[in-house]
Amino acid sequence: MPITNKENSSTKPHVIVLAFPFSSHPASLHTLVRKLAAAAPDVTFSFFSTAKSNGLIFGSEDNGLDNLKAYNVTDGVPPNYVFTGRPEAFIELFMKATLGNFKRAIDGVVEEKKITCVMSDTFLWFAGEMAEEMKVPWVPLWIAGQFSLSAHFYTDLIRRMIGTGPDATAGREDEPLNFIPGMSRFRIRDLQEGIVFGDVDSPFSNMLHRMGQMLPRAAAVAINSVEELNPTITDDLKKKFQNCLNVGPFSFMSALPSDPDVNGCLSWLDGQKAASVAYIGFGTVFSPPPQEQVALAEALETRGVPFLWSLKENLKGILPDGFLERTKGRGKVVSWAPQVQVLAHTAVGVFVTHCGWNSVLESVMGRVPMICRPIMADNRLNGRMVTEVWEIGVGMEGGVITIDGMMRGLDLILSEEKGKKMRGNIGALHELMGKAVGAQGSSSENFKILLESL
Known part of the structure; x- marks a missing residue:
């Protein structure tokens, strides 16, 4: 009817x-x-x-x-x-x-x-x-x-x-x-x-x-x-x-209303150095395969990069044995993070993301360069814009997270001159969107x- x-x-x-x-x-x-x-x-x-x-x-x-x-x-x-x-x-x-x-x-x-x-x-x-x-x-x-x-x-x-x-x-x-x-x-x-x-x-x-x-x-x-x-x-x-x-x-x-910080992410970030933390968040629906998340964990541990990882509770079991204990103090794994506020925090230096459109916009809002691992839907188009057009992030070779690929991405954004250039590019994009x-x-x-x- x-x-x-x-x-x-x-x-x-x-x-x-x-x-x-x-x-x-x-x-x-x-x-x-x-x-x-x-x-x-x-x-x-x-x-x-x-x-x-x-x-x-x-x-x-x-x-x-x-x-x-x-x-x-x-x-x-x-x-x-x-x-x-x-x-x-x-x-x-x-x-x-x-x-x-x-x-x-x-x-x-x-x-x-x-x-x-x-x-x-x-x-x-x-x-x-x-x-x-x-x-x-x-x-x-x-x-x-x-x-x-x-x-x-x-x-x-x-x-x-x-x-x-x-x-x-x-x-x-x-x-x-x-x-x-x-x-x-x-x-x-x-x-x-x-x-x-x-x-x-x-x-x-x-x-x-x-x-x-x-x-x-x-x-x-x-x-x-x-x-x-x-x-x-x-x-x-x-x-x-x-x-x-x-x-x-x-x-x-x-x-926009602020999300409650139920897991203490922001207070933890308060204790970290400026632009030093890798924030990892792959959205609420899909995630990379377990072996890629293991490679990501091993890259973070090998490089000694401080990290905040939003990981569903049922996926924590895929992390390498002893990873949470070995990285305790410089790493924090939570089941949910207030992403907008996290990306706006001065301690966050890089965002490992699936390139959902909201995540990309929130990263630009926080002026944080990205390491892109697209998963589905518009993710690949967004990732292409981030890496090749706007030049505010890097991708993974073959679209898959490997230990070496992730370490290169972390080094480039957090430590190298190209990472500084990305911050300049993302600042200009931020200004355009704000205007x-x-x-x-x-x-x-x-x-x-x-x-x-x-």
């Missing part, structure tokens, strides 16, 4: 927000919606995500926003479900439950007040069709960089030019994507899985393909980035979308346009 907009006496604008409840997606969408809600107190925002996701991202800071309220949708996980260990399993179950779960949750809210706009994560392309049914604008948010969005938008062209599958890409991995505006510095191997390699027919790949096709129908597409980072891509997407609005980076928004979110900056001006579109 399609959602329809029910008329009532209320004339107050009402925006429903649909989140993709995994990784950093809901938190990024929530950050933007909070800023919109604070700027538009007469607009009601109803935020739909799973109970687990809402429980993690909605906190005390939302109590001051009477016009922002969370609503739960079912996650699709059957009763007594036994987790097999595949992180993708929960995403697949959620996708099977969608979009029925959103429609059921929204239906009760629609009874109360008329919907005037649909916002969503770009992944949820069907939100565009919902908005069209209700005859209201659709405003999706892309939480990553312009170049990764461009790759999804041009999926059909990429497949025509390259083909799909191992036979099409073998021996061509280093060919540049110079047939896409602004993408000539990227190679075929940097593309996200599901475009030309990997399972191009999986439900997830099909979702992203459909997303790229739907975005021109959006009233506006918001991006968690800065126009000036990729002017050629920005100009191209402005021609393809009705309104292409870079409104980030969210990491630079001063109103964009400042008064009259491009992101601030785009935010005003976004606010008007609601």
Whole structure:
């Protein structure tokens, strides 16, 4: 049964927000919606995500926003479900439950007040069709960089030019994507899985393909980035979308709430020398294989580099025998770290990262060069920008962590002249991003346009 907009006496604008409840997606969408809600107190925002996701991202800071309220949708996980260990399993179950779960949750809210706009994560392309049914604008948010969005938008062209599958890409991995505006510095191997390699027919790949096709129908597409980072891509997407609005980076928004330092990371960093500590964090979903994390541990121990390592509790058993005891005092391994505050600390000199977009932005915010070990999705594109375009980090040869490769990276960034040059480059990038979110900056001006579109 399609959602329809029910008329009532209320004339107050009402925006429903649909989140993709995994990784950093809901938190990024929530950050933007909070800023919109604070700027538009007469607009009601109803935020739909799973109970687990809402429980993690909605906190005390939302109590001051009477016009922002969370609503739960079912996650699709059957009763007594036994987790097999595949992180993708929960995403697949959620996708099977969608979009029925959103429609059921929204239906009760629609009874109360008329919907005037649909916002969503770009992944949820069907939100565009919902908005069209209700005859209201659709405003999706892309939480990553312009170049990764461009790759999804041009999926059909990429497949025509390259083909799909191992036979099409073998021996061509280093060919540049110079047939896409602004993408000539990227190679075929940097593309996200599901475009030309990997399972191009999986439900997830099909979702992203459909997303790229739907975005021109959006009233506006918001991006968690800065126009000036990729002017050629920005100009191209402005021609393809009705309104292409870079409104980030969210990491630079001063109103972001601080995460509690439950594991004492910041006080530990207070006792370390300036720009001496390696911070290691590979995100919340996937991690490098155990043998690579062992190599990383051995490189840290061999070089004697102080380190703060955010490592899930269930992965601590993969560390070399006696590693924690031998490095006690100059190393700290925690199950979770307040990453934004850690990277902003003067003691941190290098960030070993999977190159998720938020992690890259947070590293730039803290002016910390990176050692890149991309894992999935847009990580390789982001890593390519970090190492080859912006020159604010180094990669691992063959994309794999080895003891020698990690030691070379640590030496280069922490001790050598090239590391100083990277700090200069990252400082310039920091200034560019800070200017964009400042008064009259491009992101601030785009935010005003976004606010008007609601």
